[in-house]
Amino acid sequence: MVDTVYMTTDSVRDTLVQAGVELIEESETTDISxxxxxxxxxxxxxxxxxxxxxxxxxxxxxAAEGLHDLAAAVRRGAEQGADDRIARAVGAARAYVDFAVDRPAMFALVFRHDLLEGSGARLRDTSQPLFRWWRDTIVAPGGASPTMPDIDAGALRLWTAVHGIATLSSTTALALIAPTADVGDLVDSTVRALMVETPMVDTRPRPE
Structure with missing residues (x-):
């Protein structure tokens, strides 16, 4: 047993969190004591x-660790699209779904607001920046100037569609419903359809 007397507060805290992450990944359940x-x-x-x-x-x-990992994965996925906003959105969406499939229990915990409500932790400080970043991937400079609610609505439609695919894929429900479906193709076609349907372009002044 580790002697916590000689450990700093941060090191004990980090050790406990990492132990929890490992247990969730191994047991594939959020029900850990x-x-x-x-x-x-x-x-x-x-x-x-x-x-x-x-x-x-x-x-x-x-869950905050999981959100951090999810955000990092999504950003890496978007980088594969270079300067093409649709390709960036497809890359981000594929990374989002891959995270859910590869780490289903962590993905589930991140969105278990019923379980985490009242924890006192400010998970919104991590989740809201992720949504704002997601919103910005469908906003390009130049062209028409939609209102901010329009931009948020377009981003929300895209995110909820991708989240639905991720959730169904992570629980294997999609494989049962549509066993021949290619998840990658489904993500690609869904994102492209929504991006074309809602061509969000923002001309608000951007900081130098």
Whole structure:
């Protein structure tokens, strides 16, 4: 067992969060106990309570790690599209779905607001910037100037469509419903259809 007396607050906290991440990935479920996390971290059963007042608070910290990883994956996916906004959106969407399929339990935890509600953690500080970034991938300089609600609505339609594919794919429901469907092709066609249907272009002045 790790002696936490000689560990800094941040190191114990990080060890507990990492242990939780590992357990969620291995068990493929969000139903992990504080005892299980403490055991994996090598600390006493009561140790987590010193750094996380509630179970939900620790789960929220684990979810924040997942959100960070998801955001990084989506950005890397978008970079494959270079300066083409539709290609960037397709790349980001494919990365989003791949994350859900490769890490289904973490993907589920990130959006378990019923479980994380009341945790006291500010997950919105991570999730809202991700949505704003997602919104900006469908906004290009020049052309017509839609209102901000129009831009948000277009981004929301795109995100909810991709999230639906990701959720169905991560739970294998899509394979049961449409066993011959190619997920990559479905993502590609869905994103391209929505991008053409809602050609969002923003001419608001951008900072130098």
């Amino acid at each position: 504080l005892r299980a996390i403490a055991r994996r971290a090598g600390v006493s059963h009561g140790a987590p309570r010193h750094w996380f007042p509630t179970h939900q608070r620790l789960l929220a910290a684990i």
